[in-house]
Amino acid sequence: MKAIRNIQYGAMVFFGLLLGTSCSGLLDEPLENQQIAEGTDYTQTQNMVLMLYGAYNQLYDFGWEIYPSISVRGDDIDIGGRGDQPLFALADSFRYDRNFWAMNSAWTGLYGDLIYWQGAIEEIQKYQEAGANGTTAQQYIAEIKVLQGFEMLQLARMWGRILIPQSSEPSALLDVELSSFEEVMQYVSARMDEAIPLLPDMRPNQRSDVRGGVTRYTALAVKAIANLELKNYPAVAEATGQIISSGLFSLEPDFYHLFKLRGKLNNENLLELQYSDYGTATGTSNKYLWDFFGPTSWTPTRDGASGGWGFWEPSMKYIQFMLDRGERERLETTVIFTPDGITDVRNAYPNAPSWISNATPDGDVFNNSVRTKFYSGKHYLPSAMLTEGRTAYGENKNFTCIRYAEVLLMHAEALTSGATSSVMTADAAVNAVRNRVGLGPLSGVTLDQVLDEKFAEFAGEWGIRFYDVVRHDQTAELSYGGRTYDATTSRFYPYPLEQQDVLPQLREGN
Template identity: 25%
Template sequence: MKKISLFIVTLLAVSLVACNDELDQVPLSDASAANFYRNTADFEQAINGVYGQLRPVPERYYDLSETRSDNVYGSSTTGVRPWDPINDFARNLANNDLIAEAWNNNFNGIMRANNVLDRLNSNVVPEEAIRNRFEGEARFLRAFYYFDLVRWFGQVPVFDTAVSPTDALEIPRSPVEEVYALIISDLNTAIQLLPPSHSQANRGRATSWAAKAMLAKVHLTRSGPTYGIQGPGLGVNEYSEALTLLNDVINNGPFMWVNNYASIFSYNNENNPDIVFDIQFRSGQIGLGTTLPGYMGTPSYFNTLSGNIALPQSSVEMREVSKNLINSYEPNDLRLPVTVQRGFTDPNGFVETRGFYRKFLDETATILDRFDWPINFPLIRFTDVMMMKAEAILQGAPGGSQQEVDDIVNMVRARAGLAPTANVTLDMLLDERRREFAGEGLRWHDLVRTGKVKEVMDAWLPVEDELNRMQNNMDIHFVIYPIPFTQLTVKEGLYQQNEGY
C-alpha cells in the first residue's frame, strides 16, 4: 500500500476505531491493504477509518484552542504538564506531544482519505450514488484535516494523492494559498456529491450542508488578517462568499433553533436540530466513547460522585476555567451552569472554588471505562452558522443589515435568559460567541480570525497569570504553533521552523 512516510504521519498500531453504531470498522493492516479495496463493503470500512481520525479532535481543541486562549488558565501545580508550555506561550514547543498529535493524526486522516480516493472507481463500487457519497465524504474529511492543519501550523505539505516514503521526502511545505486551494476544491466537490441528509443507518456522516457550513468558515478564516506571518489569514475579503453559503444553510437546510441550551448537549438528545456536523461517540464498547468529560474535569470532583462512573478519570489535574470568562457571564445566564462546574467539596473536606468545564459531563451516566463517555462532540452547530452570518455582515458583506445581526444575537441571548441588546458590534459578537461556545474549542480561532487575538491576550495575560508562569507576551508569531521537531530532523532543509519558535 502506498502511504505517506512515517516521518510525515505516525501510523497508529491499533485497529481503526468506530465513530458510532453505524460507522463500525475492522482493522486494516499494511500487509492486507493492497488487496483490501475490492468492493463496496471494503470502501465503507475504509471511509469509516477516515472518520476514525476525528476521535482525538475534542481533546485537541481543549489543549490547543481553549487552553491557549483567555478561556482557560492552564498552569498546573508543578508546571510540567504537556499543556503548561501551551498555556504559558513558551517558545520551546517543538517537542510538545500535544502539538505533534495535531500534526500526526491530521496527516493520518489525510493519508486514509487519499487511499480511498486513489482506489475508488466504478469497478469496485458500481452503484453511482454510493460511490459519490464515498468520494464526497473522503473529500469533506480531507478538507477538514487540512483546515485544522492550516489553522494550527500555517504552511504544510500538500498531499492530494497517496505517495511513497521516498516521494514524501521531496515534498516541502506549500504556501497557505495552495493548502486552501485544495480545501476549497474538496469542499466544493463534496457539496456536489454529498446528499443533504442520511438515513438513520448512516446517521453522523457528512452532508452537503455540513460542507457548505465548513466552506463558509474557510472563507471567513481566509479573510482574516495575515499578521505578517504565514498563518491562516490571507486578508482576501471573502465575506460575501461566506454570507451566501450561510444564508443557504439557514434558509434551506434542515436545521432548527433549539430553545433549550442545555438540551443541545444532552446525552438523550444527540443529533438534535442544532447539530450540523459532530463527532459521533458511543458507549458500551471500551475505547469507542470519548475521554473529553473526564479530561476536562478534575479527579477530586469525580471522587465526590457515587454511581456508575469508572474511576479514575482521564484528567490528572484541573485546568481552571478563567475567572475572566466566568465573570463575563451576566447574572442568571443559563449557559454558565451548563458550561462550568463552579466549586465542590472533595471527600477530604477540601473546598474547591475554581471552575472547570462540565458542558459534556453527565454525572448520572453509566461510564464503565474512562475512554467511554457516550456524548457526541459538535464541530459545526446551527447557532455557529447563525453567528457566522452576523460576523460576515459586520465585516462588510453586502446584502446584510445591522438589524439581522441584532436579531441573531438576541436569539442567542433570549435562549440564555438574557435581555435583548442593540447595535451589536464585532467585539460584542465575539463576547457572545465566547460564552455560547465555551468548551467547544472555537475561542482561539475566533480571536485569530477577527484580528483580536493580540489585543485580547495582552489584556488578559497579566491579570489572569496568578502563578506568574506565562513566559512571553502575545508575540504575533504565536498565532500558529511550531512544526514538530521530529518533522524538522528527518531530512535537512525539507521544512523550516515557523518564525518565533
C-alpha cells in the first residue's frame, strides 16, 4: 500500500530491489545490499513494527499476472482475451512455453516476496537482539512465516520442485538445492507448526493492531492446504477441525455480496489482500489491477466507470455443470453473461432458465466482446459501489485468498478420504456450504460429491479446481474443448528460460 510504502524502512529498503529487477542483476549487487543494511539503528526498537507493515505491503503488491498463472488450468476457467497473449492461451491448453513473460514474472514476483520476507525476519531478529520485546518480535516473525508459506504453496503448485530461500541474499539461491513438491509441502506444514502458538487467537478482522492480519487460524488453513497436497488427510482433518471448533468463523449469508464490499474483512475470511481508496474521491488509492478481469465493453450504472481487458472467462463446462445442478446464486455470482454468451448457452442448453441475463443484479450491462463471452463475477465490483469520484474497475475491492467455506470443504474432503474427526461430520460441513445458497442437505456424502461442491463453490478461485482433480486422479475432466491433459507433461510448468539462464539447478530440474 502506498501509504505504508512511503515509510522509510532503513535496512529494509534494499529488498525492494527485487521488484521489477531481473535475478541476474541482483546477483551482481550483494555487497551494496549489505552496506545498506548496516546503516540501521536497531536500538530504535519502536521501528520494528515497520518490518511487519512492510511485509504486509509486499503481500498486497501481489502482481496481477501471478494469479492467472496459478489459476488458469482448471476446467472452471478459460483464458479469454482472444487475439491477445497467445502464450497465455497455450498455457490454458497445457502447452507451455518457457519464454512466456507472465510465467517468468510470476516466478520472480513470488521469489521477490519470499526473499523480502526472509530479510524482514532477519531485521526483526536484529531488533530483538537490540532489546525489542521478544514476544512481539516472535509474533511478527510468525506472521511473516505464514505469508511465506502461502506463497511457497503457490510456487510449488505451479513448478513442483522449487528452491526454498534460507537467506535474504538473492545470490544465496545459487547454493540451494531443489526441493521436491512433497518436501516443500512438508516444509510449509512444519513452518506453520512453528508459527501457530505465537499468533493471535482470533479472526483476522478482530485484530486491532493490523486489521485483517494473520492469526493462528490463517496458519492452520495454510497447514491444511499443504497437507491436502500431501494427501495427509488426518493432518488436514486435525487442522481444519481446530478452525471449526474455535467457533470464530461463519459463512457470509449472501454469497453474491461476499465478493463485493461486504466481503471486505468478512467473518468468513482467513486471508485477504487488502486495498482501499480511503473513501475519498481523489488522492491515494491502493488497488489491485482488476482490469485483467474487466469488460472490454459495458454499460455501467455509474457514468464514467472504467472497464478492463476481458482476459478471464468462466468456462461453458462450468456453466453447464451448474445448470445441471439447478443452481442460481453461485452461478449468477460467478459468471457474468454477454448476449453472445447467452446465445451459446441457450444453443447448448435449450432449457436454460429465463433469469440468465447480461445485466448484473446491480444493473451493470455487459455487452458483446471479441475477447470473451463470459466474465468473472467474483472479480467484479458493481459500478454503483465505487466511491464517488473513483472510476477504476473494481477499485476499493479486496481480494480474498482463503475463506471458511474452503476450510469446511477441506474438512469434508479429508473425512471422505479416510480421516476421522469428532468436530464435524462430512455431511455437516458440506451442508453448511449448501445451505448458504439454498440447496437441500445431502446424506452419506461421498468424495465425488465433495469435489462437486468445491467445483460449484470455488470456480475461478486460486486454481482450487485444477489442484483438486489432479490430487484425486480425475484429470480426464481437464481434457475438454480441444485441451488434452497429460499427467507426465501437464502437471507442472517448465521453469522460465530466463531463470534457467541464471540458476543452474533449474537446467536439469524439469
